[in-house]
Amino acid sequence: MLKKISHIGIAVKNLEAGIAFYEKLGLKLEGIEEVPSQKVRVAFLPCGDTRIELLEPTSEDSPVARFIEKKGEGVHHIAFAVDDLPQALQNVEEGGVRLIDKEPRPGAHNADIAFLHPKSTYGVLIELCKEKH
Numbered sequence: 001m002l003k004k005i006s007h008i009g010i011a012v013k014n015l016e017a018g019i020a021f022y023e024k025l026g027l028k029l030e031g032i033e034e035v036p037s038q039k040v041r042v043a044f045l046p047c048g049d050t051r052i053e054l055l056e057p058t059s060e061d062s063p064v065a066r067f068i069e070k071k072g073e074g075v076h077h078i079a080f081a082v083d084d085l086p087q088a089l090q091n092v093e094e095g096g097v098r099l100i101d102k103e104p105r106p107g108a109h110n111a112d113i114a115f116l117h118p119k120s121t122y123g124v125l126i127e128l129c130k131e132k133h
């Protein structure tokens with residue numbers, strides 16, 4: 001069901017500073033995009049077949065702002081690519097996993113996404129993601 005790691009989401013207070021750090025490590029910025037539904041600005045830096053996704057909150061009530069307040073900057077979620085997102089959600093829910101999103105919703109990078117609840121995933125916020133090209 002899970003094809004590969006699509007990206008790793010990292011919460012940062014300052015997007016430009018985060019980009020500069022990963023550029024120093026040799027990654028190249030692919031693009032920056034704002035996702036109003038999540039109240040974040042997102043930067044993508046491809047690394048092989050996957051990406052680093054930097055997330056900067058655009059408002060104090062952004063979920064990412066609350067994450068940084070509670071836990072500090074750092075790894076926020078791991079996103080797995082799936083072929084059929086509604087089917088994948090149904091499968092994991094039938095397997096007893098709690099969902100944050102029962103239905104796919106639009107995410108960054110023109111993808112449909114849905115989050116699983118960290119309470120049933122050993123503390124890791126997992127995103128399932130149907131990438132579009």
Ligand code: ZN
Nearest residue numbers: 009053079127
């Ligand atoms: Zn993501």
